[in-house]
Amino acid sequence: MERPDRPATRSTQWHPGDRGVTSVITGVLEAAVYAEDLEAARGFYTGMLDLPEIAAVEGRHVFFRCGESVLLVFRAAASRQPPGPDALPVPPHGAEGAGHVCLRVAKEHLDPLATRLESAGVAIESDFxxxxxxxxIYVRDPAGNSVEFAAGELWGLDG
Known part of the structure; x- marks a missing residue:
């Protein structure tokens, strides 16, 4: 929608072969998955993967430090509720069904991680x-989300 008080913007539709402009975006700061059982999520992400827990609200969410990013795990029903009058105005959100997140792991740590997961009874869904x-390497977290582990070279990010 064009606004008369602003110059026209370029189309946001992407076409094969389009080259982007230099972006001010420098990375993904946070990514979210959804889980009904936050304690099971906590056990998996902190207990199994050693991600430090950095914030939690009982029955709503638990957040984990993941390198220079944050992995957010929400209860979908709770995060769909509009913020209360004294809360920050974070828009409601939520998703149903299995989500996906890929966690970056140095390639020399993939074998030990796979061994650790299997030793703890976490099924390797795919390794290729x-x-x-x-x-x-793909596994499922306790909520059924697809959790992938890969080195940055997957997307040309490691030398």
Whole structure:
């Protein structure tokens, strides 16, 4: 929608072959998955994966430090509620069904991580190499979210 008080903006529709402009976006600060049982999520992400818990609200969410990013785990029903009058104006959100997140792991740590997961009874759903070489390991968290582990080389981020 054009506004007369602002100059026209370029289309946001992407077409194959389009090249982007230099973006001010420097990375993904946080990513969210949804789980009904936050204690099970806490056990998996902190207990199994050693991610430090950095914030929690009972029955609503638990957040974990993940390198330079944050992994947010919400109860969908709770996060869909509008904020109360004394709360920050964070818009409601939520999703149903299995989500996906890929956690970056140095490639030399993929084998030990797979061994640790299997030793703890976490089933490896898939472990393969992409056509261009990088490896991905997939498991399910207790809520059924697809959790992938891969080195940054998957997306050309490691040298």
């Amino acid at each position: 190499r992409w056509p261009h070489g990088p490896r991905s």
